[in-house]
Amino acid sequence: MTNHSKTIVIDDAVPYAEAIFSHLGKVITLPGKSINAQTVKNADALIVRSRTQVNADLLDGSTISFVGSTVVGLDHIDQEYLTNNNIHFYSAQGCNSNSVAEYIITVLFELAEKFDFNLTDKTLGIIGVGNVGQKIYNKAKLLGITCLLNDPPRLEKEPGLVASDNYVDLNQCLTADIITVHTPLTRNGKHPSYNLISADKLKQIKPHQILINAARGGVINEEAWVNTNTKANIIDCWKNEPEINESLYQSAYLATPHIAGHSLEAKVAGSTMVYEELCKTWNISTQNDWMKELPEQPNIITVSQTNSIQKALNEIFNKTHDINRDDAAIRSDDIQKLHNKYEKYRRNFPIYREWDQQRIKKTNSQKLNNLLKKLGFTLV
Numbered sequence: 117m118t119n120h121s122k123t124i125v126i127d128d129a130v131p132y133a134e135a136i137f138s139h140l141g142k143v144i145t146l147p148g149k150s151i152n153a154q155t156v157k158n159a160d161a162l163i164v165r166s167r168t169q170v171n172a173d174l175l176d177g178s179t180i181s182f183v184g185s186t187v188v189g190l191d192h193i194d195q196e197y198l199t200n201n202n203i204h205f206y207s208a209q210g211c212n213s214n215s216v217a218e219y220i221i222t223v224l225f226e227l228a229e230k231f232d233f234n235l236t237d238k239t240l241g242i243i244g245v246g247n248v249g250q251k252i253y254n255k256a257k258l259l260g261i262t263c264l265l266n267d268p269p270r271l272e273k274e275p276g277l278v279a280s281d282n283y284v285d286l287n288q289c290l291t292a293d294i295i296t297v298h299t300p301l302t303r304n305g306k307h308p309s310y311n312l313i314s315a316d317k318l319k320q321i322k323p324h325q326i327l328i329n330a331a332r333g334g335v336i337n338e339e340a341w342v343n344t345n346t347k348a349n350i351i352d353c354w355k356n357e358p359e360i361n362e363s364l365y366q367s368a369y370l371a372t373p374h375i376a377g378h379s380l381e382a383k384v385a386g387s388t389m390v391y392e393e394l395c396k397t398w399n400i401s402t403q404n405d406w407m408k409e410l411p412e413q414p415n416i417i418t419v420s421q422t423n424s425i426q427k428a429l430n431e432i433f434n435k436t437h438d439i440n441r442d443d444a445a446i447r448s449d450d451i452q453k454l455h456n457k458y459e460k461y462r463r464n465f466p467i468y469r470e471w472d473q474q475r476i477k478k479t480n481s482q483k484l485n486n487l488l489k490k491l492g493f494t495l496v
């Protein structure tokens with residue numbers, strides 16, 4: 117039964133918002149950017165993704181006592197303000213890490229195909245080995261890709277990692293053939309990540325190297341990146357989205373509109389994690405009736421050839437999430453059109469499912485079948 121005494125304002129990009137949250141109170145859904153002081157003034161809970169700045173300007177004078185974020189990045193949340201004002205805050209850490217890891221692995225296989233190299237001959241540098249970075253590392257290891265890892269804050273907490281894994285300093289990590297960044301965007305503290313790959317650091321990059329940013333705009337210095345000669349730039353996260361830097365955009369071999377974490381599983385995990393926390397906070401039992409709204413399993417994937425495992429995997433990854441389609445969807449030489457398409461496409465992003473939801477028709481290669489199982493696919 118709906119509790120009409122409570123009001124919950126929710127970003128309308130939170131999937132199944134009405135179905136999941138409506139038994140807890142009156143649900144008001146709004147585009148994240150349209151959530152303002154007026155719309156939250158008399159509400160009890162606010163549930164955002166990344167497009168709402170949560171701070172004193174938004175919440176001063178409101179009745180909000182719970183803020184939930186169904187995404188991971190925290191750079192849009194003034195957590196100190198929330199603590200000081202006794203507002204309960206919860207964010208769905210880890211909810212989309214597998215989605216981003218699958219995006220990166222898909223990108224790697226696409227690059228290998230395009231530039232005709234063998235991934236097992238390359239090194240992959242992972243900067244930031246948290247939920248996302250660790251999953252990329254685990255998958256890369258299964259696929260025989262050599263990794264260099266960099267995460268000074270994690271090493272301080274777990275010094276034993278140096279001995280057991282390929283942890284290196286940033287300069288060494290920047291020698292990898294392919295470098296991918298997965299730190300949060302932070303400007304303070306002992307290890308700020310803003311401008312981590314600075315103009316100076318970019319001078320170390322050689323023309324055979326590939327740079328990927330699916331973390332946040334600003335971790336790699338964009339102004340210097342535009343003028344850095346690389347083999348390819350892959351960019352999912354940008355400064356000033358959706359008004360992204362035109363020259364950097366044109367330099368990108370693959371440019372996607374901040375969708376690496378947008379699998380259906382990731383979005384649903386973000387929503388349900390916040391939902392469970394809100395139920396706990398309000399001391400209300402959870403319900404799962406809304407789950408009947410989830411779409412059916414995707415169709416079975418068939419692989420057209422198995423002579424090359426790398427090519428077969430590229431085909432399969434592309435069939436689960438077509439990253440070239442995401443790039444093409446926003447491509448435009450007219451920067452204004454690009455900016456418009458950017459936000460529109462990500463807000464209406466086509467549903468895709470993670471590997472563990474996918475069924476593959478058993479191939480005639482036992483090695484490929486084993487690898488697919490280890491990567492989470494079901495063979496039928």
Ligand SMILES: NC(=O)c1ccc[n+]([C@@H]2O[C@H](COP(=O)([O-])OP(=O)(O)OC[C@H]3O[C@@H](n4cnc5c(N)ncnc54)[C@H](O)[C@@H]3O)[C@@H](O)[C@H]2O)c1
Binds near residue numbers: 216268270300378
């Ligand atoms: N493109 C997308 O759709 C998408 C999706 C999810 C997350 N993200 C971004 O990726 C970031 C990472 O996500 P996560 O779930 O792995 O977060 P996480 O907190 O689990 O991991 C971040 C890791 O980065 C490390 N780190 C912090 N500062 C560092 C520094 N200066 N140098 C090296 N390592 C550093 C931390 O120690 C931690 O291990 C998020 O904060 C978010 O901004 C983007």
Ligand SMILES: O=C(O)[C@H](O)[C@H](O)COP(=O)(O)O
Binds near residue numbers: 166190212375376377
């Ligand atoms: O930080 C995160 O979790 C991701 O960047 C997330 O995918 C972004 O959320 P969105 O912009 O879709 O609201």
